[in-house]
Amino acid sequence: MARTDESKKVKKLLAADKLLKLADARLSPAKAAIVRPGKKPGVRIIASRSRLAPGGRVFLAFDFPEDGGKGKPAEPAWKVEPSLPGLSISSEGVLQAARDIRIERDTPLKITASWGVRKGHGEITLCRRDPLKARHKVHYFRYDGIFDGWNVWAWEAHLWGKQVEFAEETYRGRLAGVDEENVIIRYGQWAAKETGDVSLKDRDEVFIVQGDSTVYGDFRQALDAAMPKVFSALMDSPGEVTAYLTNVPPQGVTFSLCVNGVKCCTAQPQGTKVVFHLPADFPLRPDALMEVKASRGFKPGIVRMRGILDAYYYPGDDLGVSFSSDSISLRLWAPTASRASLMLYENHNDPDEGGKEIPLSRDDNGHGTWSGRLDRATCYGKPYKYKLTFHPGSPYEKVSYAVDPYAAAVTVNGSRGALIDIRTDPATIPAGWNPRSKPPFTVREDAVIYEAHIRDFTIDPSSGVSPGFGGKYLGLAQAGTTLPGNPTVKTGLDHLKELGITHLHVLPFYDFATVDESRMNDQENPKYNWGYDPKNYNAPEGSYATDPFTPSVRVKELRQMIQALHDKNIRVVMDVVYNHTYDSTPFDGTVPGYFYRTDYLGRLTNGSGCGNEVATERPMVRKFILDSLKHWAADYNLDGFRFDLMGIIDMETMQAISCEMRKIDPTLLIYGEPWNGGNSSLPREFQTIKGRQRCSGFSVFNDNFRNAIRGNNGVPHPERAYVTGEPWKAPDVLKGITGAIDDFTHDPGEAINYVACHDNYVLWDQILAATGHRFPVDPYRAERLEKLEPGEEMFDPRVKRHILAAGIVLTSQGIPFIHAGDEFLRTKFGHHNSYKSPDSINGIRWEWKRDYYQVFQYYQGLIKLRKSHPAFRMRTRQQVQAHFHLLSSPGNTIAFILKNNANGDGCRHILVIYNPETEPCQVKLPPGRWQVVANDREAGVDPVKDGYKTFKGTALVPPLSLLILSNPGLTHFKSGQK
Helix, strand or coil: CCCCCCCHHHHHHHHHCCCCCCCCCCCCCCCCCCCCCCCCCECEEEECCCEECCCCEEEEEEECHHHCCCCCCCCCEEEEECCCCCEEECCCCEEEECCCCCCCCCEEEEEEEEECCEEEEEEEEECCCCCCCCCEEEEEECCCCCCCCEEEEEECCCCCCEEECCCEEECCEEEEEECCCEEEEEECCCCEEEEEEEECCCCCEEEEECCCCCEECCHHHHHHHCCCEEEEEEEEECCEEEEEECCCCCCCCCEEEEECCEEEEEECCECCEEEEECCCCCCCCCCCCEEEEECCCCECEECEECHHHHHHCCCCCCCEEEECCCEEEEEEECCCCCEEEEEECCCCCCCHHHCEEEECEECCCCCCEEEEEEEHHHHCCCEEEEEEEECCCCCCCEEEEECCCCCCCECHHHCCEECCCCCCCHHHCCCCCCCCCCCCCCCHHHCCEEEECHHHHHCCHHHCCCCCCCCCHHHHHCCCCEECCEEEEECHHHHHHHHCCCEEEECCCEEECCCCHHHCCCCCCCCCCCCCCEEEEEEECCCCCCCCCCHHHHHHHHHHHHHHHHHCCCEEEEEECCCCCCCCHHHHCCCCCCCECECCCCCECCCCCCCCCECCCCHHHHHHHHHHHHHHHHHCCCCEEEECCHHHCEHHHHHHHHHHHHHHCCCCEEEECCCCCCCCCCCHHHECCCCCCCCCCCEEECHHHHHHHHCCCCCCCCCCCCCCCCHHHHHHHHHHHCCCCCCCCCCHHHEEECCCCCCCCCHHHHHHHHCCCCCCCCCCCCCCCCCCCCCCHHHCHHHHHHHHHHHHHHCCCCEEEEECCHHHCCCCCCCCCCCCCCHHHHCCCCHHHHHCHHHHHHHHHHHHHHHHCHHHHCCCHHHHHHHEEEECCCCCCEEEEECCCHHHCCCCCEEEEEECCCCCEEEEEEEEEEEEEECCCCECCCCCCCCCCEEEEEEEECCCEEEEEECCCCCCCCCCCC
């Protein structure tokens, strides 16, 4: 195709738009066809792809560069040459080749578009074979033209995914071929991503545009979305608006800031950035329509109120719904809304617009709240939503139907709030409910935490719970259950009591988005998820209730579960996920753009690795989190909170949480994960990471200790560590044994010590993977300990490694944490990320307890030993420094003594030895005769019954084992003694 020089206007346009790169009008193998022949006005042809293969299609579009690229409404006449059997071009510009079209070689096709006197030509190559062999085609357009590092993550449901690179350059974009049905466009290894999960089911070709949440199936719509525009405009501080453009404007283009249609100021662009300064006395309401417009060539954009909304902080404690004897009051914070109404429904599945609309009044308090009052007699119990209107009458008008963020009761799948008073309604209060009574507990160092998932714990028939209770709140609440046919093997709630734990950490049970509660009896419906996908923070999850359709049932049954645990002297810790939500609807429906962190272009940032991150540092977000936690602590009588991805919750918020929760109950446990799930926009100096928790009243998981004991989370081949074949990691283990006071804590209680949790391999699978053993492959028939008679598992090296790891955790300073089922060698059959795997993978099989009862008894004995001896539970670094003494021991063994009635222990001295080697070792002991209370076969508070019962002078420590000795007779131990 010939180069065109006729139109200076066209040349300026093309030079200004770097992404078009149209100076060379010849069609390259990877770019769109463009031509403007002769001196006649031209038609520019744009193709979705430069190749056409048998059975494929290419989408064609057009515009008129001489008209500024605006195009015309009428479709041109399309023609393709040569005319071949099986080759067609539609009147809408879709070029198709039949699957059985026959060509001997790759053939150039001439495309002509005619509109009156205007014509354009292009060339598409008809290929014998498509080099992009894939079921689905994924196009990606970027304004900046920078595609380095971007790729496609593709996966099938329930399977791990893979990275797919972009294979072709296209007009303004890149193209990838995938066979999987789900994709995400991401940068690197999840440093950033576009949109959310994209399903390709029943879609063979999609178009994704940078920063655009819409997934386009129409090439022309995607092209229009990718045209130059005001990409974002943000107001973070009074008097200043910053706008960002998709492209550098041509010289002479200016920009105006208009408020409610009136121009208030202008500014010159600086590259792709424009900064406006409003007059100091300019009156501005938070619901004003602010728009950035260009003098030419750019689509306008609306200004998003972001940081400026901090000025509308509402300090009251009445957000949400409150009840009196005859009325129901509602208050909503929505400062940017122009109108707000309550939508009242008769049924949970009425269409959003089908409810009775009751206008709310804007409060004259300067805080951006709306309120209303209802008659209790006629409205109580009904489903409700808020209807909010933004910028009515403008091109940006938006109507949102939003669930109340403060809703304490919800309908099935959390689709609506329910006007139910959970504090007084008898339908929500179980018999025996006592919100002011808790199991006795004094200090955090006395805790033994056990982590479990509600469905995992009783969904398998071996749990012995009543029909209909499996996997439910009531399953975990049921006492007296045993393994069917084995009445001596306790299961469920009674198992927890028998084990001896103090706290049950329950995976999320707020209302989450990823299980369809309406189809719990549908065999085709996936019923499992860990629950780290918040939808409604203040209401319980319905899939764990026996009736998810009746809002009061989930409230009552959750309370029943908590009360049943309390009756067994077990406290309850709630796993909370205030760092992100499943998608942005929980908050963006009421205050768009405020509750989530966004970058300078207004795009959601992804420090969670889940698509968004909650902006905890903003005052009204922090208030919501504090209000939510107070609600759970008071209305459900909870005993602690575990914070998911605490690293992206700012330190000021975590300190406020710690302070406010202590006012409710000073014995509440507060702990979390001191890391992120991705690159957060929260500056690192504000993140709650390891070391920042010092003296702040909350604890953090010690993954340094975990990695030193069992190895990292490498998949499928994790590294070896102290108990799995690399015993020279003893120095790192030693740091954890002392409560990490020489690592990142001030006092030992700030460290949560663990070797397994719901994430990554369970401990048994980790040991198999790290030591080169195969995973069991059949969840129902696999032999897990081959060639062992029942009762002989304690001699198996894999089991010895397992209980040594547990023994280190349970005899170290800090707070021990056990994952459900580790006490009887639970496996997930090699699934390291079972967040939505079926019950056959996640469900606890209670026959494992019967089969490996000696392992259970070992855990039970270690817990009893720890609870009986305060020496294992020292509270301050000064105590550890005074009472912990490291002994000389051979090789990579670790031997230490907790001396001189540590922490007021009734036993004068306790000596602990870990042997990670595959050979026995001898350790020289301090003077006196030492009683053995734990060895490689049993553990407890009394002298062992099997093996050596006492040692004097030297102790023989079996391979891959621990030894715990007590010496009540040695009156005082001096540090110089060996």
